[in-house]
Amino acid sequence: MSRHHPPMKTEKAKDTVSTLKRLFAYFSNHQGKVYLVLFMVVCSSVLGILGPYLLGMAIDHYVGSKQFDTFLRFLLMIGVVYFLYSIISFLQNYWMIGIAQKTVYSMRTDLFDHLHKLPIRFFDQKQHGDLMSRVTNDIENVSRTLNQSVIQVFSSILTLTLSISVMFYLSPFLTFVTLFIVPLMFAGMKWITKRTKRLFKEQQQNLGELNGFIEEAISNQKAVKMFSKEEKVIEQFAEKNEKLRQSGFWAQTYTGFIPKLMNILNNLSFTVVAAVGGYLALKGKISIGTIVVFTEYSRQFTRPLNDLANQFNTLLSAIAGAERVFEIMDLEVEEKENEKVKYEEFPSIKGEVQFKDVNFSYEKGNPTIINTNFHVHPGETVAFVGPTGSGKTTMIHLLSRFYDVDSGVILMDGRPNQTIKREQLRKFMGFVLQDSFIFEGTIKENIRYGRLDATDEEVKEAAKLANAHSFIMKLPDGYDTVLHKGGAGISQGQKQLLSIARALLADPVILILDEATSSIDTVTEVAIQEALQQLMKGRTSFVIAHRLNTIRNADQIFVLKEGRIIERGTHETLLENRGFYYELNTGAGTSV
Numbered sequence: 170m171s172r173h174h175p176p177m178k179t180e181k182a183k184d185t186v187s188t189l190k191r192l193f194a195y196f197s198n199h200q201g202k203v204y205l206v207l208f209m210v211v212c213s214s215v216l217g218i219l220g221p222y223l224l225g226m227a228i229d230h231y232v233g234s235k236q237f238d239t240f241l242r243f244l245l246m247i248g249v250v251y252f253l254y255s256i257i258s259f260l261q262n263y264w265m266i267g268i269a270q271k272t273v274y275s276m277r278t279d280l281f282d283h284l285h286k287l288p289i290r291f292f293d294q295k296q297h298g299d300l301m302s303r304v305t306n307d308i309e310n311v312s313r314t315l316n317q318s319v320i321q322v323f324s325s326i327l328t329l330t331l332s333i334s335v336m337f338y339l340s341p342f343l344t345f346v347t348l349f350i351v352p353l354m355f356a357g358m359k360w361i362t363k364r365t366k367r368l369f370k371e372q373q374q375n376l377g378e379l380n381g382f383i384e385e386a387i388s389n390q391k392a393v394k395m396f397s398k399e400e401k402v403i404e405q406f407a408e409k410n411e412k413l414r415q416s417g418f419w420a421q422t423y424t425g426f427i428p429k430l431m432n433i434l435n436n437l438s439f440t441v442v443a444a445v446g447g448y449l450a451l452k453g454k455i456s457i458g459t460i461v462v463f464t465e466y467s468r469q470f471t472r473p474l475n476d477l478a479n480q481f482n483t484l485l486s487a488i489a490g491a492e493r494v495f496e497i498m499d500l501e502v503e504e505k506e507n508e509k510v511k512y513e514e515f516p517s518i519k520g521e522v523q524f525k526d527v528n529f530s531y532e533k534g535n536p537t538i539i540n541t542n543f544h545v546h547p548g549e550t551v552a553f554v555g556p557t558g559s560g561k562t563t564m565i566h567l568l569s570r571f572y573d574v575d576s577g578v579i580l581m582d583g584r585p586n587q588t589i590k591r592e593q594l595r596k597f598m599g600f601v602l603q604d605s606f607i608f609e610g611t612i613k614e615n616i617r618y619g620r621l622d623a624t625d626e627e628v629k630e631a632a633k634l635a636n637a638h639s640f641i642m643k644l645p646d647g648y649d650t651v652l653h654k655g656g657a658g659i660s661q662g663q664k665q666l667l668s669i670a671r672a673l674l675a676d677p678v679i680l681i682l683d684e685a686t687s688s689i690d691t692v693t694e695v696a697i698q699e700a701l702q703q704l705m706k707g708r709t710s711f712v713i714a715h716r717l718n719t720i721r722n723a724d725q726i727f728v729l730k731e732g733r734i735i736e737r738g739t740h741e742t743l744l745e746n747r748g749f750y751y752e753l754n755t756g757a758g759t760s761v
């Protein structure tokens with residue numbers, strides 16, 4: 170079956186407010202701590218404002234009235250204020266990191282859980298690297314922002330409000346002079362952020378695409394080498410890498426403008442405040458202490474604006490990341506499609522399967538399975554044969570409800586399969602697929618995957634029935650030999666024997682078998698054939714058959730062509746008919 174990658178769509182501008190709301194909803198699970206952190210932020214902001222104010226008072230007492238004692242008392246107070254400020258700042262960050270980590274932990278769990286409930290259709294269409302990028306990069310982005318930015322944004326807003334209030338109290342005129350840079354800042358920031366939001370999203374999208382490509386290139390290394398496509402792959406990689414470089418370059422360049430712009434405005438504000446303040450002091454309108462408070466605040470006050478501007482970008486990229494995460498979480502889960510259906514409990518089934526007028530298409534207007542009818546009795550073996558693309562794998566997809574029919578019905582023991590929960594349905598089914606699924610773990614664990622509560626003895630029993638025991642015993646650690654992902658280190662045939670053992674252990678009522686096409690040495694081939702006979706015994710078996718032996722033993726053969734069953738019968742009757750099946754067998758047509 171081929172995997173289809175639709176071209177990446179350019180993403181629409183999304184709803185920032187609702188994304189933020191959803192992010193905050195995650196916070197509400199830790200309400201107590203959030204309030205505590207907010208309280209601390211208030212304390213640290215007040216202390217941060219108090220420091221310069223006290224410094225101004227100290228200077229006025231010293232310079233103005235030469236009261237050295239009071240001056241010293243003020244200095245001591247300043248020391249205490251800054252000490253408390255540091256302690257509280259540390260604690261607020263400590264608590265915030267705790268909240269942030271728990272929040273992203275929940276998001277990651279929710280996303281991963283949701284991914285597992287999504288229909289196969291989604292995975293068939295989505296680039297895996299892009300998904301990986303959402304589970305890792307995007308969540309990491311959110312995590313980083315929550316760790317650092319949220320507190321900064323809050324404390325910046327508070328500091329701004331407080332410092333402006335104190336400035337007004339001290340000298341409204343000088344406050345207006347200080348505030349003249351604010352509109353300049355906003356105008357500059359707006360100009361920059363308008364570009365950066367789009368660029369950040371582009372950068373993340375390009376990163377997702379590149380990751381997808383890398384994942385594919387690495388997992389298909391053999392094929393790449395076999396077809397000598399290294400250069401082509403490197404070329405494609407370079408193209409995607411270049412795209413990422415460009416979007417990264419522009420996103421970072423524009424972001425880099427922000428601190429520079431702030432710096433210029435900062436210095437400008439400082440100069441103006443010093444000049445106008447000095448003039449007012451000379452005129453006796455304000456004290457030297459007030460100028461000190463203003464110059465301190467003008468920095469205090471541009472710093473939070475500065476921080477806000479810096480954090481704004483981090484926030485934007487985190488919001489873009491969160492949006493991408495929520496996008497996946499909003500996709501409909503498999504079961505939800507049929508919320509209206511009343512599910513029936515099925516303790517067991519006999520294995521009778523019926524297709525009634527089944528029609529199905531992956532894409533509208535392009536039917537893949539057309540008007541299909543058949544009836545399979547419990548314990549029968551059915552072989553699907555037909556040229557490539559004729560719909561054999563799709564039949565398996567429908568049987569296992571990876572996809573649901575568009576019209577018609579599939580009956581299991583006489584009941585529509587859509588009234589059986591997928592999870593339960595798949596418990597009745599066992600799968601032995603072309604690409605034997607081997608994960609990193611011991612042989613024992615790999616076989617036990619079929620039924621997790623099986624004892625060691627049962628695992629061994631299944632391996633014996635599957636003709637796998639003897640090769641396992643020849644491995645250095647026997648059943649405890651560790652296999653690597655994909656089963657590197659053991660042969661194709663041995664992998665198949667393991668997956669047969671796994672299926673035997675699961676003891677399904679219905680067996681789905683996608684026979685491997687790869688040729689295997691005769692001894693292993695015989696072992697596999699025997700093991701399969703053992704496995705199919707007494708079960709309803711659906712086989713995408715490639716081996717003549719399997720086809721010959723089938724009770725019913727369905728010959729598929731372009732989504733229709735065009736012939737059906739046993740091997741002998743079909744050969745006698747001298748139709749399409751006969752052509753396939755004699756090699757006149759496409760091979761089976």
Ligand SMILES: Nc1ncnc2c1ncn2[C@@H]1O[C@H](COP(=O)(O)OP(=O)(O)OP(=O)(O)O)[C@@H](O)[C@H]1O
Pocket residue numbers: 170171173293531532537555556557558559560561562563564
């Ligand atoms: N996920 C999918 N999305 C869209 N079209 C698909 C998808 N999977 C398969 N198809 C298309 O449906 C048709 C039937 O595919 P299917 O995989 O069932 O064929 P097959 O008989 O199993 O072929 P093969 O012997 O090559 O595995 C093909 O035209 C294929 O391109």
